Amino acid sequence: MSSISITGVGAYLPRNMIANADLPPLDTPLDPSEIERIGVARRGWASESEGIAEMAAEAARVALGRAKLPASALDLIVLSNWTQRRYIPEFAPRLQALLGAPGSVAFDMCCACAGFLYGVGLAHSFLTSGRFERALVVGSETTSKRARPGSKGTLILGDAAGAMVLEREAGRGGRLIDYELATRGEHHGIMDISADGWVRTHIAQDELNRLAGRSIADIAARLLLRNRLTLEDIDWIVPHSGTAGVQRAVADALGVSPQKVLTNYAQVGNVSSASIPTALQQFIGEGKIKPGELILSAAVGTGWYAAGALYTT
Amino acid sequence: MSSISITGVGAYLPRNMIANADLPPLDTPLDPSEIERIGVARRGWASESEGIAEMAAEAARVALGRAKLPASALDLIVLSNWTQRRYIPEFAPRLQALLGAPGSVAFDMCCACAGFLYGVGLAHSFLTSGRFERALVVGSETTSKRARPGSKGTLILGDAAGAMVLEREAGRGGRLIDYELATRGEHHGIMDISADGWVRTHIAQDELNRLAGRSIADIAARLLLRNRLTLEDIDWIVPHSGTAGVQRAVADALGVSPQKVLTNYAQVGNVSSASIPTALQQFIGEGKIKPGELILSAAVGTGWYAAGALYTT
Numbered sequence: 001m002s003s004i005s006i007t008g009v010g011a012y013l014p015r016n017m018i019a020n021a022d023l024p025p026l027d028t029p030l031d032p033s034e035i036e037r038i039g040v041a042r043r044g045w046a047s048e049s050e051g052i053a054e055m056a057a058e059a060a061r062v063a064l065g066r067a068k069l070p071a072s073a074l075d076l077i078v079l080s081n082w083t084q085r086r087y088i089p090e091f092a093p094r095l096q097a098l099l100g101a102p103g104s105v106a107f108d109m110c111c112a113c114a115g116f117l118y119g120v121g122l123a124h125s126f127l128t129s130g131r132f133e134r135a136l137v138v139g140s141e142t143t144s145k146r147a148r149p150g151s152k153g154t155l156i157l158g159d160a161a162g163a164m165v166l167e168r169e170a171g172r173g174g175r176l177i178d179y180e181l182a183t184r185g186e187h188h189g190i191m192d193i194s195a196d197g198w199v200r201t202h203i204a205q206d207e208l209n210r211l212a213g214r215s216i217a218d219i220a221a222r223l224l225l226r227n228r229l230t231l232e233d234i235d236w237i238v239p240h241s242g243t244a245g246v247q248r249a250v251a252d253a254l255g256v257s258p259q260k261v262l263t264n265y266a267q268v269g270n271v272s273s274a275s276i277p278t279a280l281q282q283f284i285g286e287g288k289i290k291p292g293e294l295i296l297s298a299a300v301g302t303g304w305y306a307a308g309a310l311y312t313t
Numbered sequence: 314m315s316s317i318s319i320t321g322v323g324a325y326l327p328r329n330m331i332a333n334a335d336l337p338p339l340d341t342p343l344d345p346s347e348i349e350r351i352g353v354a355r356r357g358w359a360s361e362s363e364g365i366a367e368m369a370a371e372a373a374r375v376a377l378g379r380a381k382l383p384a385s386a387l388d389l390i391v392l393s394n395w396t397q398r399r400y401i402p403e404f405a406p407r408l409q410a411l412l413g414a415p416g417s418v419a420f421d422m423c424c425a426c427a428g429f430l431y432g433v434g435l436a437h438s439f440l441t442s443g444r445f446e447r448a449l450v451v452g453s454e455t456t457s458k459r460a461r462p463g464s465k466g467t468l469i470l471g472d473a474a475g476a477m478v479l480e481r482e483a484g485r486g487g488r489l490i491d492y493e494l495a496t497r498g499e500h501h502g503i504m505d506i507s508a509d510g511w512v513r514t515h516i517a518q519d520e521l522n523r524l525a526g527r528s529i530a531d532i533a534a535r536l537l538l539r540n541r542l543t544l545e546d547i548d549w550i551v552p553h554s555g556t557a558g559v560q561r562a563v564a565d566a567l568g569v570s571p572q573k574v575l576t577n578y579a580q581v582g583n584v585s586s587a588s589i590p591t592a593l594q595q596f597i598g599e600g601k602i603k604p605g606e607l608i609l610s611a612a613v614g615t616g617w618y619a620a621g622a623l624y625t626t
Contacts, residue, residue, distance in 0.1 A: 077496075085398045087459065087506040088425050088615040097498030106496040107431060107618070111420055112401050118420060122435065128442035146400065183390075183419040185410035193400040302401040305420070 004127050005170035006313055007069065010062025011162045011281035012055050013268060014044035020155070027150040035155065039244040043158030043269030046142045052081045053094040055161035056140035059277070060099055063136065063163035067173070071099035075132035077106035078122055080115025080273040082301075083141045095138070105132075112301030113240050115139055115273035120164065120309050121179045127168045138163040139273030148198035156243060157199075158269030162277025174291070174312035180223050187211065187304035205245060212242060213249030216298040219308035220254060223296065227310060231256055231296075236289055240275045240299030241265035250298075262288065275299070284313055317440050318483035319626055320382065323375025324594035325368050325474045326581060327357035333468070340463040348468070352557040356471030356582030359455045365394045366407040368474035369453035372590070373412055376449065376476035380486070384412035388445035390419035391435050393428025393586040395614075396454045408451070418445075425614030426553050428452055428586035433477065433622050434492045440481045451476040452586030461511035469556060470512075471582030475590025487604065487625035493536050500524065500617035518558060525555060526562030529611040532621035533567060536609065540623060544569055544609075549602055553588045553612030554578035563611075575601065588612075597626055 019042045020035060030038075046055060056079055064071055077099075079092040092106040111118040116139035123135035140161035147153030166176060190203045190211075201208060216239065224230060231254060239250055241263040251258055264279040271278060276297050283289045291313065298308040332355045333348060343351075359368060369392055377384055390412075392405040409419040424431040429452035436448035453474035460466030479489060503516045503524075514521060529552065537543060544567060552563055554576040564571055577592040584591060589610050596602045604626065611621040 082400055085400055087395055087398055087510070088423075088504060088512075089501050090423050090425075090616055093496050093498035093616040093618070094501045095498070096496055097501055102497070102499070104496065105494040106498060107422065107424055107616075109420065109422075110401075110403050112403075122438075125435075125438045125442040125444060128444075129438040130441070131438060181418040183406050183409055183417065184415070185406035185408070185419060186415070188402050188407045188410055191401060197400070199401075303403055303406040303420075305406070 003169045004124055004176040005167045005173045006164060006176055006311055007167050007170050007173035008063040008067030008165035009277055009280045009284060009313060010059045010066060011160065011278040012058035014046045014050050014159050016045045016047060017042050018045055023154060024149065026152065037244065038155050039266055040155055040269040041266050043144065044160055045144050046159040052084045052140045052142065053091045053098055056095045056138040056163065057098040059140065059161035059163040060136055060138055063165045067165040069134065069165060071101040072103065074101040074104040074134050074136050076123060076126055076135040077101060077104050078109055078119035078135065078137045080109045080111065080119045080139045081141055082110045082112045082115060083143050083146050083272060111305045112303055113242065113272045114299040114301030114305035114307040116276050117179065117297060117299050117307035117309055118181060118305065121181045121307060123166050124176060124179050127166060133168045135166045136163060137166065139277060141272040141274050143270060143272045146193065146197060146199050153199060156270050158271050160268055160271035160274040160278050162274040162281060164277050177310040178223055178227055179309045180219050180307065182219060182306040184304040191302040209245045209249035212246045212300045213253030215300045215306040216250050217253035219298050219306045220296060223308050223310050233294060234296045235293035236295045237261045238276055238279050238295055238297045239263065241270055243270060280313060289313060316482045317437055317489040318480045318486045319477060319489055319624055320480050320483050320486035321376040321380030321478035322590055322593045322597060322626060323372045323379060323476045324591040325371035327359045327363050327472050329358045329360060330355050331358055336467060337462065339465065350557065351468050352579055353468055353582040354579050356457065357473055358457050359472040365397050365453045365455065366404045366411055369408045369451040370411040372453065372474035372476040373449055373451055376478045380478040382447065382478060384414040385416065387414040387417040387447050387449050389436060389439055389448040390414060390417050391422055391432040391450045393422045393424065393432045393452045394454055395423040395425050395428060396456050396459050396585060424618045425616055426555065426585045427612040427614030427618035427620040429589050430610060430612050430620035430622055431494060431618065434494045434620065436479050437489060437492050440479060446481045448479045449476060450479065452590060454585040454587050456583060456585045459506065459510060459512050466512060469583050471584050473581055473584035473587040473591050475587040475594060477590050490623040491536055491540055492622045493532050493620065495532060495619040497617040504615040522558045522562035525559045525613045526566030528613045528619040529563045530566035532611050532619045533609060536621050536623050546607060547609045548606035549608045550574045551589055551592050551608055551610045552576065554583055556583060593626060602626060
């Protein structure tokens with residue numbers, strides 16, 4: 001149990017949001033029922049000026065504004081991203097400079113689609129250990145750049161950034177009650193990236209969906225058990241969206257009503273590690289998620305990673 | 314102050330260690346005095362089978378052996394590497410599978426040459442927060458692959474892996490007394506990697522050396538002040554080696570005798586984030602570092618990062 005406050009959430013979507021009708025033609029045209037089954041209506045395509053650090057900074061500024069905290073007050077910045085990779089320099093120091101947070105420690109994480117929740121776990125540990133007081137965790141992804149042009153992935157993969165401000169004993173905002181992380185290296189080879197930079201899956205899609213469902217159910221069970229809660233106590237499940245197939249597998253594995261599951265998948269596509277904070281921003285903004293309501297978030301990522309968090313906003 | 318024990322250190326060097334006489338010719342031949350000034354006598358070149366995860370596993374097995382700990386007892390694995398980069402999957406889950414540590418959380422860090430000490434800081438925070446009991450931190454680098462063939466960098470950059478086992482309140486081994494991390498995003502652009510994958514430096518070498526010296530002196534000052542120590546209390550300084558120029562700048566900035574500074578730079582070259590644990594393994598093995606002696610390690614990395622740790626082994 002911790003006394004970590006969640007004092008701000010923010011998101012950024014690219015200026016260029018592409019509706020299905022405006023997508024470039026696919027190698028193999030899909031009929032309307034298949035497009036409906038995929039379930040994404042639009043997705044963002046980041047421009048040259050909307051890089052990982054730049055989108056992260058936009059999302060972070062919204063989150064810091066909600067937290068009423070100047071960037072200069074930050075002690076820790078964790079930036080998750082797997083869709084742009086460099087040797088050196090990484091993106092977090094650039095984000096630090098863009099925000100103006102010179103006193104902070106800033107570093108990058110990957111952990112694929114589970115990166116945001118891994119970052120939340122890291123922030124929790126640094127805050128709980130007493131070393132830092134105020135942390136920013138951002139997921140910023142240009143997932144669209146990992147879809148082969150002409151492939152079905154161009155319908156599904158989108159770009160976005162989402163951010164969360166966490167503070168030790170802030171006495172305001174929501175509360176990060178607990179988190180859970182898991183790594184399953186035995187599934188290391190199930191997905192990778194081609195030499196051209198495109199996502200490839202090496203197992204059947206339904207097998208991947210089942211693995212995602214099992215992993216998330218396991219993480220949820222551990223979090224609930226440790227906190228003496230049941231799924232009945234949870235107001236909202238805000239999972240990493242993945243694909244429609246993953247969402248069905250997760251709902252099946254957890255055995256919850258689809259009404260309890262909130263994602264922004266239809267509006268933004270699969271934005272990888274940015275999915276949870278961008279969904280939070282949307283549903284808090286719409287008044288759907290209310291202060292004090294208990295939220296369970298969970299994500300899986302190729303590696304294989306699983307992660308979860310239990311919190312209020 | 315913490316009660317984190319350091320129970321094992323290990324290292325791995327590639328089978329293929331290249332002496333100066335066996336290096337491929339440089340674009341511009343160097344005279345012997347210049348080669349002596351550079352200061353590296355041999356360096357490892359990893360083979361195809363000596364990947365980031367494979368070298369890390371070898372170093373980890375040595376460290377776990379010293380710690381008398383089975384890999385299956387690990388809760389946390391942090392793997393630092395910047396010299397091989399992939400989108401997905403990353404290397405830490407593969408390391409987890411190679412070691413047989415299925416109950417652990419495993420993820421990758423970069424932070425360039427400061428990656429190992431950033432990993433130590435992360436492990437400290439997870440152990441201190443109470444979440445985990447036993448952590449493995451590994452730096453594994455194929456730095457030679459980032460040197461343009463024919464460039465002077467081929468003399469300097471080498472491959473290696475080094476590992477450390479940290480345990481909460483183990484009641485044996487050395488003690489991780491404190492750590493310090495810093496990030497300076499304003500120096501983001503001073504080095505990068507060309508499209509071909511080679512290191513490029515965009516400031517003058519002596520300016521880079523001075524920045525490294527200042528950064529390490531600052532980290533050391535913060536660690537010493539917080540722990541009410543002076544440099545006189547430190548038995549050994551085991552820094553990231555960098556280059557001979559960086560080493561001189563660090564010794565100048567700290568104002569310590571070169572006899573107090575231990576690096577394995579001449580024997581392995583600049584092995585980036587593997588430099589500190591591989592040096593520890595060597596100097597502990599030689600009996601130079603004795604149990605209970607107080608060690609200050611510090612590193613800088615392009616990003617710009619700085620990190621330090623105060624410990625006994």
